Amino acid sequence: MKRMGLIFRSKATRALDRAEDPRETLDYSYTKQRELLVKVRRGVADVATSRKRVELQMTQLQQQGDKLHGQAQQALGAGREDLAREALTRRSGLQQQILDLQTQHAALQAEEEKLTLASQRLQAKVEAFRTKKETIKASYTAAEAQTKIGEAFSGISEEMSDVGLAVERAEDKTAQMQARAGAVDELLASGALDDVTAAPNSDIDRELASISAGSDVDNELAALKAELPSGERQAIEGGTGPAAAPASRDGAEQPEVRPDQDPPPTRGGTP
Amino acid sequence: MIVRIMGEGQFDVPDDAVDALNVLDAEVEAAVETGDDMAFATAFSQLLERVRSHGVRVADDALVDSALVLPPSDSTAADVERLLGDEGLIPG
Numbered sequence: 001m002k003r004m005g006l007i008f009r010s011k012a013t014r015a016l017d018r019a020e021d022p023r024e025t026l027d028y029s030y031t032k033q034r035e036l037l038v039k040v041r042r043g044v045a046d047v048a049t050s051r052k053r054v055e056l057q058m059t060q061l062q063q064q065g066d067k068l069h070g071q072a073q074q075a076l077g078a079g080r081e082d083l084a085r086e087a088l089t090r091r092s093g094l095q096q097q098i099l100d101l102q103t104q105h106a107a108l109q110a111e112e113e114k115l116t117l118a119s120q121r122l123q124a125k126v127e128a129f130r131t132k133k134e135t136i137k138a139s140y141t142a143a144e145a146q147t148k149i150g151e152a153f154s155g156i157s158e159e160m161s162d163v164g165l166a167v168e169r170a171e172d173k174t175a176q177m178q179a180r181a182g183a184v185d186e187l188l189a190s191g192a193l194d195d196v197t198a199a200p201n202s203d204i205d206r207e208l209a210s211i212s213a214g215s216d217v218d219n220e221l222a223a224l225k226a227e228l229p230s231g232e233r234q235a236i237e238g239g240t241g242p243a244a245a246p247a248s249r250d251g252a253e254q255p256e257v258r259p260d261q262d263p264p265p266t267r268g269g270t271p
Numbered sequence: 272m273i274v275r276i277m278g279e280g281q282f283d284v285p286d287d288a289v290d291a292l293n294v295l296d297a298e299v300e301a302a303v304e305t306g307d308d309m310a311f312a313t314a315f316s317q318l319l320e321r322v323r324s325h326g327v328r329v330a331d332d333a334l335v336d337s338a339l340v341l342p343p344s345d346s347t348a349a350d351v352e353r354l355l356g357d358e359g360l361i362p363g
Contacts, residue, residue: 114278121280124331132334155334158275162340166278169343 026133026149029156033126036160036167040119043167047115050174050181051108057184058101064188065094074208083207097184104177111170122163129156273329274322275337276344282326292321303348311348319344 068091075083132152272289275281284292295318302311319341329335342351 117280118278121331125334128332128334152334154336155281158336158340162275162277166343169278 278343281329284326
């Protein structure tokens with residue numbers, strides 16, 4: 001067949017040439033296979049841990065974004081468009097972070113699936129190897145062992161190389177992502193993400209707090225006034241109270257009277 | 272013919288599909304030599320896709336050596352160039 005530039009030819013293992021007793025090679029290889037299997041499973045767990053960490057960060061950033069959105073609404077309600085704009089600007093900075101994390105999350109998820117499948121393949125092959133190994137050891141005669149052992153190794157060492165490389169690559173990727181995740185954690189902890197694009201000397205939280213504190217005081221004052229006996233209320237409200245109250249009461253009664261009064265003229269007009 | 276895509280497993284590709292693989296492989300090789308990342312990505316993903324679509328997945332518990340081994344799907348032209356210069360990709 002024509003030589004392929006990119007495609008590599010697989011080489012069969014030569015490990016058994018070095019062993020005094022080929023059966024020891026079988027056991028040694030099996031031990032190595034089991035070790036690799038443990039390593040792959042640990043790799044899957046590591047990637048899953050990283051994925052969960054990114055998920056947690058996405059939730060935290062999302063919550064911060066929701067909070068800023070609520071603050072923007074609150075600021076608009078208080079007539080502070082400048083604060084609302086600032087909150088929304090900070091929020092858009094967070095959205096970018098969230099998008100980055102989503103990309104990382106997808107990559108980790110793909111890596112996790114790939115490694116899980118690799119682990120399943122390796123496990124099936126290790127199991128098949130074990131069966132072959134036991135058969136060979138049971139019916140051992142030096143002559144037939146040489147050929148059978150050669151056959152037993154086919155496929156397994158290739159799979160081990162592949163899976164071994166896959167685990168290494170996954171570890172590298174996970175390490176990179178953990179470094180980035182660590183940076184995001186630090187940002188979240190420092191509160192610096194609140195200030196991604198904001199002017200240094202303005203604090204949405206504090207200003208909104210003072211606005212809402214101010215309106216809370218007004219509301220409580222109004223409630224306290226309402227609870228006072230009418231004499232005291234008049235004393236507090238001064239001369240305007242007694243004069244204004246009857247006037248507004250009269251004004252409220254008049255419209256209620258009119259609908260009753262209106263029909264008679266209409267009836268009188270029709271005959 | 273058994274072909275392994277690293278990171279994905281083995282595929283049994285019918286012999287009559289190998290010529291088409293050779294054509295794609297030549298394109299990939301050319302792209303690696305000229306360092307053309309776009310051309311590489313296209314030709315390489317076509318090559319892998321042909322193996323996946325024309326090949327039948329080998330059972331997980333089958334112990335067979337591959338006739339050919341392809342690098343992982345997320346390899347870059349630079350990765351492949353490095354692998355091409357490295358004889359012991361699949362150590363014996």
